[in-house]
Amino acid sequence: MEKKLPTIEIIEKYCKGCHICVEFCPTKVLEMKGFVASVKNLEACIKCMQCELRCPDFAIKVTP
Amino acid sequence: MAFDYDKYIRPGKLPHIWCPGCGHGIVMKGLIRAIDAVGLEKNNTAIVSGIGCASRLPGYMDCCTLHTAHGRAAAFATGVKMARPEMNVILVGGDGDGTAIGGNHFIHACRRNIDMTYIIMNNNIYGMTGGQFSPCTPTGAKASTTPYGNPDPAFDVAKLAIGAGATFVARGTAYHATQIDKLIVEAIQHKGFSVVEILDDCPTTYGRRNKFRSVIEMMNRLKEVAVPVKAAEKMTPEQLEGKILTGVLHKVEKPEYTAEYAKVIERAQAAK
Ligand SMILES: Cc1ncc(C[n+]2csc(CCOP(=O)(O)OP(=O)(O)O)c2C)c(N)n1
Ligand code: SF4
Ligand code: SF4
Ligand code: SF4
Ligand SMILES: [Mg+2]
Numbered sequence: 314m315e316k317k318l319p320t321i322e323i324i325e326k327y328c329k330g331c332h333i334c335v336e337f338c339p340t341k342v343l344e345m346k347g348f349v350a351s352v353k354n355l356e357a358c359i360k361c362m363q364c365e366l367r368c369p370d371f372a373i374k375v376t377p
Numbered sequence: 378m379a380f381d382y383d384k385y386i387r388p389g390k391l392p393h394i395w396c397p398g399c400g401h402g403i404v405m406k407g408l409i410r411a412i413d414a415v416g417l418e419k420n421n422t423a424i425v426s427g428i429g430c431a432s433r434l435p436g437y438m439d440c441c442t443l444h445t446a447h448g449r450a451a452a453f454a455t456g457v458k459m460a461r462p463e464m465n466v467i468l469v470g471g472d473g474d475g476t477a478i479g480g481n482h483f484i485h486a487c488r489r490n491i492d493m494t495y496i497i498m499n500n501n502i503y504g505m506t507g508g509q510f511s512p513c514t515p516t517g518a519k520a521s522t523t524p525y526g527n528p529d530p531a532f533d534v535a536k537l538a539i540g541a542g543a544t545f546v547a548r549g550t551a552y553h554a555t556q557i558d559k560l561i562v563e564a565i566q567h568k569g570f571s572v573v574e575i576l577d578d579c580p581t582t583y584g585r586r587n588k589f590r591s592v593i594e595m596m597n598r599l600k601e602v603a604v605p606v607k608a609a610e611k612m613t614p615e616q617l618e619g620k621i622l623t624g625v626l627h628k629v630e631k632p633e634y635t636a637e638y639a640k641v642i643e644r645a646q647a648a649k
Contacts, residue, residue: 322379326392327391327392329392329396329397329398330397331397331398331592332398332591332592332593333398333592333593333596336593336596337596363554363555365379365380366403366406366554366555367403367552367554368402368403368406369395369397369398369399369400369401369402369403369406369551370391370392370393370395370397370402371382371386371391371392371393371402371406374379375379376378376379
């Protein structure tokens with residue numbers, strides 16, 4: 314069965330580039346692109362929601 | 378679905394003013410999830426603060442909010458709760474606001490055991506005013522006012538609250554985001570004065586003076602220093618050296634102040 318990929322939305326105008334989501338993602342899904350976070354490898358996402366929970370700026374939304 | 382924070386945030390208020398990587402935003406999100414989980418009605422919930430970066434939090438919340446004078450959140454909140462005991466009252470603020478200028482209000486709110494929840498964001502510094510040391514700055518740490526290292530011992534906020542009579546005391550960290558809402562939920566549901574200390578980070582005024590090269594290093598410190606109370610029971614004093622206990626640290630039942638005050642009113646009316 315094909316696994317359903319989550320959607321990860323990054324609200325760029327809220328992101329302050331703190332690196333928290335990138336650093337603590339257990340499967341390295343995210344990366345910094347300049348000053349904002351962006352999705353590098355969506356397939357690796359295990360939908361743990363830690364990036365969304367820890368983002369201090371309400372800038373990342375994961376819909377599993 | 379992703380959690381809908383917008384339901385609790387005043388339209389147009391984001392992005393907030395906090396610096397990149399400041400933990401106050403993580404705490405605000407935990408508070409929002411907790412309010413949602415308990416099912417508090419926005420119009421029946423007052424969020425009260427003093428002054429400081431942490432104390433800016435109520436301005437973003439689409440609830441009944443009060444941004445008061447430095448250190449005076451507990452005094453104003455007590456007024457709200459006495460006038461409207463049916464309201465849910467939540468205080469928020471920083472370590473400077475709560476333990477320096479507001480220390481007196483803090484201990485007496487604990488002593489009275491009035492049914493409110495106090496979330497204290499402890500980043501070990503006066504962030505807003507440029508990094509002066511607070512009563513929660515660790516010994517030896519650098520602040521703008523202690524460039525050669527702080528000679529003072531720091532308060533343990535949780536122990537202070539327990540000693541002063543708070544009936545629910547818990548501690549979490551900005552790194553352990555999933556735990557924040559759980560602790561706040563329990564604090565809100567507890568009848569009496571509940572204190573939730575969140576170990577927080579101020580990369581801008583504390584981190585850069587104290588050899589933290591990045592937000593990530595500050596987050597890693599929170600991750601490493603925290604030991605859940607249950608795990609600590611199986612650890613030796615040597616293993617616990619330099620660690621800080623997290624989780625629910627204290628929970629007892631005692632008469633609650635607004636209920637006791639209602640009895641005073643009854644007695645006074647009967648005596649007429
Ligand atoms: C009566 C009074 N004294 C001093 C100040 C200046 N002041 C504003 S915020 C602050 C400290 C805030 O520190 P804290 O509560 O730890 O919040 P943080 O900024 O670290 O989140 C001080 C001393 C003030 N606003 N009012
Ligand atoms: S949900 Fe978990 S695995 Fe997916 S991007 Fe966020 S932190 Fe990484
Ligand atoms: S945690 Fe939030 S603010 Fe920080 S880099 Fe990631 S999306 Fe941006
Ligand atoms: S100065 Fe410190 S406490 Fe204030 S917003 Fe910046 S990081 Fe947060
Ligand atoms: Mg502070």
